[in-house]
Amino acid sequence: MCRETKREPAWVSAIRVALLEGRVTVASVIEEANLVDGRERTVQDILSTMADRGLLVSVDDAGAVYRPGPVLLESDRFELDFDRASEEGAHRWDSAV
Numbered sequence: 001m002c003r004e005t006k007r008e009p010a011w012v013s014a015i016r017v018a019l020l021e022g023r024v025t026v027a028s029v030i031e032e033a034n035l036v037d038g039r040e041r042t043v044q045d046i047l048s049t050m051a052d053r054g055l056l057v058s059v060d061d062a063g064a065v066y067r068p069g070p071v072l073l074e075s076d077r078f079e080l081d082f083d084r085a086s087e088e089g090a091h092r093w094d095s096a097v
Contacts (some may be wrong), residue, residue, distance in 0.1 A: 008033050010046045014056070015072065024056060024066040 013033035018024045026043045029035075035043070047066055050056045056066035 010035065010039070010043050011050065014043075014047060014050060014066075018056060018066065018068040018072060022067060023059070025064060 010029050010033050013029045014024050017028045017032050021028070024047060026040050026047065029043050029047070030039060044063070047056060048063055051058050051063070051066060051069065054069045054071040056072070057069040059065040059067055
């Protein structure tokens with residue numbers, strides 16, 4: 001997130017909205033990401049690219065409404081075990097242990 005403008009990338013907002021609300025629109029992403037006016041085309045491009053990659057699935061023919069796609073739903077991020085997250089983690093790159 002950009003601290004000065006309190007904005008985050010549109011794709012992050014799209015994932016959050018998809019998982020929390022179950023549906024994503026350009027307007028919902030713009031609101032969630034706190035984007036300035038005039039970014040609708042950019043957000044639409046991001047959503048369509050996410051749909052091409054299986055993160056979202058278009059619900060209508062116009063591509064205006066999306067729902068979480070198989071990549072998000074099958075990512076197995078809902079049942080992670082963080083009990084041993086600090087052991088062998090990436091933050092230990094330079095660790096002598």
